[in-house]
Amino acid sequence: MTPTPVRQEYEVQLQPLLSVPVERRLPLAQRLWQQGWLRKAVILLVIAALWEAVARYQGNDLLLPGFLQTAVALWDGLVSGELPAKVGVSLVILLKGYLLGIILAFGLTSLAVSTQLGRDLLGTLTSMFNPLPAIALLPLALLWFGLGDNSLIFVLVHSVLWALALNTYAGFLGVSETLRMAGRNYGLRGLRLVLHILVPAALPSILSGLKIGWAFAWRTLIAAELVFGASSGKGGLGWYIFQNRNELYTDKVFAGLAVVILIGLLVEGLVFNTLERLTVRRWGMQR
Numbered sequence: 001m002t003p004t005p006v007r008q009e010y011e012v013q014l015q016p017l018l019s020v021p022v023e024r025r026l027p028l029a030q031r032l033w034q035q036g037w038l039r040k041a042v043i044l045l046v047i048a049a050l051w052e053a054v055a056r057y058q059g060n061d062l063l064l065p066g067f068l069q070t071a072v073a074l075w076d077g078l079v080s081g082e083l084p085a086k087v088g089v090s091l092v093i094l095l096k097g098y099l100l101g102i103i104l105a106f107g108l109t110s111l112a113v114s115t116q117l118g119r120d121l122l123g124t125l126t127s128m129f130n131p132l133p134a135i136a137l138l139p140l141a142l143l144w145f146g147l148g149d150n151s152l153i154f155v156l157v158h159s160v161l162w163a164l165a166l167n168t169y170a171g172f173l174g175v176s177e178t179l180r181m182a183g184r185n186y187g188l189r190g191l192r193l194v195l196h197i198l199v200p201a202a203l204p205s206i207l208s209g210l211k212i213g214w215a216f217a218w219r220t221l222i223a224a225e226l227v228f229g230a231s232s233g234k235g236g237l238g239w240y241i242f243q244n245r246n247e248l249y250t251d252k253v254f255a256g257l258a259v260v261i262l263i264g265l266l267v268e269g270l271v272f273n274t275l276e277r278l279t280v281r282r283w284g285m286q287r
Contacts, residue, residue, distance in 0.1 A: 065251040074255040083240070083259060090221060090236035091263075093149050097156025098217050102210070104157065105164040110194045113172045122169060126162050134159035134220045138227060152224050159220040160213040167212065171205025172198045204280050211272050215264070222260055 032038055048067045055066035065073075077083035108125075111118030134155045141151035175198055183197035199206065225238025235243065237256055244252035 062250055065254055069251050070254040070258060073251040074258055077255055086237045086240040087259060093152050094217055094221050097153040098160055101157045101160025101213060105161050105168060108165050109168045110191060112169055114190055122165060126166055130162040135223050138224055155220055155224055156217050159216040163216055164209040164213040167205050167209025171202025175201040207276060214267060218264060
């Protein structure tokens with residue numbers, strides 16, 4: 001049998017394509033427009049200009065103060081220290097309720113992925129309490145816990161718990177069986193399996209639940225303070241808005257609402273976007 005001849009190896013030297021023009025850099029305006037923060041800033045400026053135009057056309061500061069008038073009221077509140085004090089009161093209560101809600105949601109979902117009873121418990125409780133508005137529980141909270149921070153923390157936990165638990169559990173269910181089997185092969189069971197396998201794999205869903213829970217908690221707190229008033233002699237940001245509405249300082253009311261929006265933008269941009277960039281985007285789990 002004749003052996004198959006072996007082809008000799010050889011290398012072809014490719015010449016540089018000097019005739020093809022090198023792509024020029026994008027114009028400065030186009031490069032700037034690719035920056036997300038700049039596009040968002042332009043959107044905010046357009047909204048502010050429309051606001052000022054509508055306010056001037058309407059011509060009644062009591063009903064709709066302009067953007068510039070609101071900015072002056074906001075600056076005065078910041079310089080006087082009144083607004084930072086109100087914001088501090090609200091954020092302390094918010095963080096307590098938010099963290100407690102996270103702990104309870106994590107415990108409930110860990111039980112749900114570990115036992116059949118936990119799954120039944122989570123499904124039953126979320127079906128019962130998730131459609132229930134948190135602010136509707138405020139009268140009962142006042143009756144059970146009295147006047148103070150505990151009543152507000154109770155409604156905040158309710159607003160955070162179910163949204164975060166549902167998103168986290170949905171993320172756990174989406175983890176592939178291959179990862180689960182790999183964890184079990186390493187001897188991971190129960191809470192260790194949740195911490196080392198399920199949580200990293202379901203992190204995009206968990207972060208979505210954290211963002212939804214934060215939004216629910218923030219607006220529930222403001223609404224509760226509008227109804228509930230001062231807590232332990234110290235009013236928060238919602239109380240600041242309610243008090244100025246009673247005194248017909250509409251520009252201060254808008255200034256308080258602007259602070260609510262600004263805090264939401266800061267938390268979204270500095271906290272959650274940073275977490276996503278350092279985790280799920282860096283790991284290639286999200287675009």
